[in-house]
Amino acid sequence: MDSFHPSSIPTISIISSHSISKKTTRCLATLFPVRPPTASSVLAVAIVAKSAVASKAITIAEIVKRRISAQGEAWFQYTKLEGVVVELKAPRNSEKEGKGKNKDQKGSRVGRIGEKGIRMEEEEDMDGDDPFEVLKEKTPQKKRKVPLLTIYISRSPIPELAKLYSEQSGGPAGPAQE
8 A cells, every 4th residue: 555645535525416325325335345345445435525515424424434333344534624715606697688777778768858948758779888787897706715524434544544634433343433
């Protein structure tokens, strides 16, 4: 295991629409493959989630650890918390296109006072650009740093991850939780 790198661990990303049971099954399939692993491979999985769905990732990790223990195996967990920069989505326009106050005003009536104080109405055709139209220039995207949670779960200890992050372990063959 000289050339181990955390990026070699299969990653399972979690978003709000994902099913907990499907992701749990996928994690267990990665940790308990049908074919026996080679001597140099590490049976581990990385569960990755942004802060908004961190609770779902933690739930999946806890279920996976319970299932590993139920099979009489030890588990090892390494937790990484980091910040990543994401671009925020532009706000949605609340008015539908063409129905706003300043959109598509062809044929509007304009009143004016003519000779002898008589009020006259004329049709005014506004074919030109709307002077109040929102400019569609390139505005810089807003960026924000959000927390990213990565939970590594393995069936064997990984010293490289233990040096970088704290280690928790459990199950019949492993030591008690630290």
